[in-house]
Amino acid sequence: MNRTLALPVVVALATIAATLGVTAGTARGYPQFQMSRDQTCTGCHVSPAGGGLLTENGLTTAEAISQWGTAPELFYNKIPRPSWLALGGDLRGASGYVATPEQLLAAFPMQAELYGHATFGGGVSLYADLGARVSEVGKETTTFAWSREHYLMWQQKPGETAGLFVRAGRFMPVFGLRIAEHPSYIRKWGGTPLYAETYGLAVEYVQPRFEVHATGFIKDPLLDTPEHSNGGALLAEYRVSERLSVGAEGMYTQSTDDKKIRAGVLAKLYLSGAETLLQLEGQFMNQLIEPRGAPKQIIAYLDASRFLGSATMVDLGLNFFDENLQISQLHREAVDLNLHWFSTSHLEAIFTGRFEMLAFGKAGPSAGYALVQLHYRL
Amino acid sequence: MARAVLVVALAVSGCAQTDNDRPATIEYITEAILAPSCGQYTCHSSYRMEKGYAFDTVEAARRSLKLNLVVPKDVEASQLNTVLTRQIKRMPYDSPLPDKDIALIQTWIMGDAAKDLGLP
Numbered sequence: 001m002n003r004t005l006a007l008p009v010v011v012a013l014a015t016i017a018a019t020l021g022v023t024a025g026t027a028r029g030y031p032q033f034q035m036s037r038d039q040t041c042t043g044c045h046v047s048p049a050g051g052g053l054l055t056e057n058g059l060t061t062a063e064a065i066s067q068w069g070t071a072p073e074l075f076y077n078k079i080p081r082p083s084w085l086a087l088g089g090d091l092r093g094a095s096g097y098v099a100t101p102e103q104l105l106a107a108f109p110m111q112a113e114l115y116g117h118a119t120f121g122g123g124v125s126l127y128a129d130l131g132a133r134v135s136e137v138g139k140e141t142t143t144f145a146w147s148r149e150h151y152l153m154w155q156q157k158p159g160e161t162a163g164l165f166v167r168a169g170r171f172m173p174v175f176g177l178r179i180a181e182h183p184s185y186i187r188k189w190g191g192t193p194l195y196a197e198t199y200g201l202a203v204e205y206v207q208p209r210f211e212v213h214a215t216g217f218i219k220d221p222l223l224d225t226p227e228h229s230n231g232g233a234l235l236a237e238y239r240v241s242e243r244l245s246v247g248a249e250g251m252y253t254q255s256t257d258d259k260k261i262r263a264g265v266l267a268k269l270y271l272s273g274a275e276t277l278l279q280l281e282g283q284f285m286n287q288l289i290e291p292r293g294a295p296k297q298i299i300a301y302l303d304a305s306r307f308l309g310s311a312t313m314v315d316l317g318l319n320f321f322d323e324n325l326q327i328s329q330l331h332r333e334a335v336d337l338n339l340h341w342f343s344t345s346h347l348e349a350i351f352t353g354r355f356e357m358l359a360f361g362k363a364g365p366s367a368g369y370a371l372v373q374l375h376y377r378l
Numbered sequence: 379m380a381r382a383v384l385v386v387a388l389a390v391s392g393c394a395q396t397d398n399d400r401p402a403t404i405e406y407i408t409e410a411i412l413a414p415s416c417g418q419y420t421c422h423s424s425y426r427m428e429k430g431y432a433f434d435t436v437e438a439a440r441r442s443l444k445l446n447l448v449v450p451k452d453v454e455a456s457q458l459n460t461v462l463t464r465q466i467k468r469m470p471y472d473s474p475l476p477d478k479d480i481a482l483i484q485t486w487i488m489g490d491a492a493k494d495l496g497l498p
Contacts, residue, residue, distance in 0.1 A: 100471050134420045137427050165489045183472070185439055188414075195419040224425035226418060228435060257436045258409045293406040323410065323479075330476050363476040365468075 022368040039208050039239060041178075042161040042263070046117050046127060047085065048204045049174040049213060051116040053088045053127070055161075062377070063345040067311035074378055078256040079197055089114040089378035094352075096371030110373065113148070127169075133195075147224070156267035165204040170220070172197050173233040174204065175183065175251055177266055179283045181336065185319040185352065186281050186301040191251050191262055196227040210238045219255075229253035229260070230306035245272045249283075259288040264299075276306040313340040319356075329359040348375040398478045402486040402495040408439040411479045415470050443495055448494035453484045 041050030044058030054062065059072040071077050074087050081087060092110035097103070113131030120126070129152035136143040151169025172178075175191050182194040196219035200217030213235045219228055240246040244267070251262040271278065285297040303317040309358035317336035324330045334356040341349045350373040358364035391470040400406060402409050416422045417434030422442070425431040430445070432438035449455040492498065 100468070100473065102466050102468060134426055136425055137430075193418065224423060224434075226423060226434065255435075257405065287410065289401075289406050289409045291405065293401070293410065294402045295400070295410050323414075323476075324400065326396055327400065327478060329400055330478055332473070332476070358474065358476045364479065364480075365474050367473050 029165045039077075039242075040161055040206050040211060042206055046125075047171075048165040048167070048211075049172070049202070050178055051128065051172075053086055053117050057161075059345070061341075065307075066342040066345050066346050068258065069073060070344040070346065076346060085118040085352070086119075087115065091378070093372040094371045094372045096369060098369045098371075100367040101370070103364040114378070119158070121166050123158040125153050129150055162207050163205070165202075166205065167202045167204070168198050168200075170199050171202070173200060173217050173231075173251070174202055174235050175215075175233040175249055175262075175281055176235070176264070176283075179279075179301075179303070181317070181338065181352070184301055184317060184336065185299050185321040185332075186283065187332065189321050189323075190281075190283050190301075191233070191253075191260075191285075191297045191298070192263075193226050195225055197225065198227050208239070210236070210237045227253075228257075229255040237266070243272060244268070245250070257290060261286045261288075273314040274306070276304055278340075279303045279305070284348075285368060296326065298322045298325065311342045313342075315340075318371060329363040331359055332363075335356050346377045348377070349373070350375065382494055398481055398485075400482055404443070404490070405436050407483055407486055408433060408436045412482070413474065415473070415475060415479075421470070421489055423455055423481050434441070440495060442469050443491075444497060448487055448491050448495060448497070450495070451489060453487050457489050459484060459487065 009090050026105060039209050042055075044054055044061055045051060046053045046055055054072075058088065061071050063072040072088075076080075078342075088113050092112075093108065094110055095107035096105070098106050109132070111131065112180035113129050116127070118126045128147055130145065130147050131146070132144060133146045135217040143286045147170070149169075149171045151167045151171050154166045155163070156163035172192055173196075175188050179187065179191070182188065184190075187193055198217035198219055199221070200215050202213060202215040204213045205211060213233075215233045217227075217232070218230045219225065231251060233249070233251040235247065235249045236246055237247035246268040249262070249264045249266065251260070253260045260283045262283055264281060266281040267279070269278045270276075277301070281299075281301045283297075283299040286296050287293075287297065289295075298320070300320040303315055305313060305315045307313050314334070315338040317334075317338070319336065320331065320332040334354055337351075337353045339351040343349060351371075352373055353368070355366065355368040357366045399408070412422075412433035413435070417432065417438075420426060421428045422431050422433045423435055423439045426432075431442040431447070433442060443458065447456065447458040453459050459480070461467070462483065463477055468474055486494075
């Protein structure tokens with residue numbers, strides 16, 4: 001490849017990687033496992049909101065659903081560690097075809113993070129991660145790493161999955177379905193975009209029958225993150241039966257430029273006959289822009305997940321976003337297809353594809369991508 | 379069920395809709411269009427400053443747009459319009475803007491851009 005051609009290609013691929021927000025993605029568990037395997041996120045994760053480090057039960061689940069098993073612990077349990085310390089990590093990368101609408105082949109790293117959870121007496125623990133991130137232009141050597149999440153947690157019933165949890169520190173406000181796929185509209189435009197962790201205090205009560213999460217937060221005073229607002233979020237979920245849960249959510253944020261009020265509903269229904277989990281979230285958002293302007297938005301997501309055999313899971317997600325209900329043809333739609341193959345307890349391969357339209361093709365060019373993602377959990 | 383959700387959403391969005399009469403101001407364009415679509419952390423955020431531009435706050439957008447992206451009263455000469463409408467290296471890279479958002483930005487360039495950016 002000659003230099004004249006190489007430079008634009010490199011720049012284009014770097015921009016694609018940056019735009020997709022994938023040079024240091026976030027690791028989250030799959031809400032799809034809820035209902036079909038465990039009733040609450042705490043069934044598999046240290047965090048009461050889910051995501052990140054797995055519990056012993058989470059490790060067992062990772063082994064049980066994988067094609068070839070293997071010891072699910074960190075480095076196959078070859079490294080001794082004290083009982084009060086849990087360690088883990090995630091590595092991800094992806095490659096594939098992107099059309100937005102320019103058509104390119106791209107390959108990029110997504111995530112390199114280590115997690116630690118130290119448990120002290122009295123139900124007190126410290127959770128922290130350390131990983132690579134998108135560096136600041138011109139300061140690459142000093143801004144390539146960060147701790148996306150770090151918080152102190154008090155748990156009413158240490159070692160159990162239910163009870164009262166209080167967290168203080170840096171983490172994502174607890175809101176919505178909390179799915180792993182950050183390009184989904186309910187995350188991108190739904191109040192929890194990639195890297196929108198804030199400093200906050202969360203009071204969370206989790207029971208098999210219901211759970212409530214209340215978070216107050218302020219924007220990061222040290223780093224310029226996507227969340228420039230202070231605010232609060234409330235999420236409540238009630239499990240009507242072992243197969244059905246319904247929830248409600250609200251979030252208020254205020255920055256120097258605008259205020260946002262979000263209200264929404266969510267539901268999960270496990271169809272045991274079809275072995276399919278349906279997940280739904282719908283949000284209404286009213287944005288107040290100074291000095292004038294008040295767009296009202298709808299963000300919606302419907303996902304169907306099904307295990308195909310013992311180690312394969314397929315997701316079909318429908319995204320809808322209307323950025324201003326008062327103006328026609330400002331809505332967009334996306335269909336997401338994800339196929340997960342859990343080969344070992346640690347290694348997962350994911351085909352992820354998207355087709356996106358603007359007002360069903362009437363308001364601009366369509367876009368899409370087809371990527372293969374590899375995920376290695378340490 | 380998916381169709382039902384989309385039908386309900388579209389029905390709600392179709393109620394009492396008007397022409398593209400949104401405020402063509404830098405505040406509105408930044409907070410409703412540029413910040414959520416272009417000002418993501420990995421791209422044109424105040425932290426990342428990809429290509430030297432940031433659109434995640436009104437002040438950051440004002441500083442960036444007045445650099446060399448907007449020629450007041452001249453849509454065709456404005457680089458901002460070019461990158462939003464061209465086929466190659468079109469922005470935003472991950473999902474293009476709807477035509478009406480681009481039209482609103484063009485209206486702003488022809489209208490209050492000079493005043494908002496303090497340009498002649």
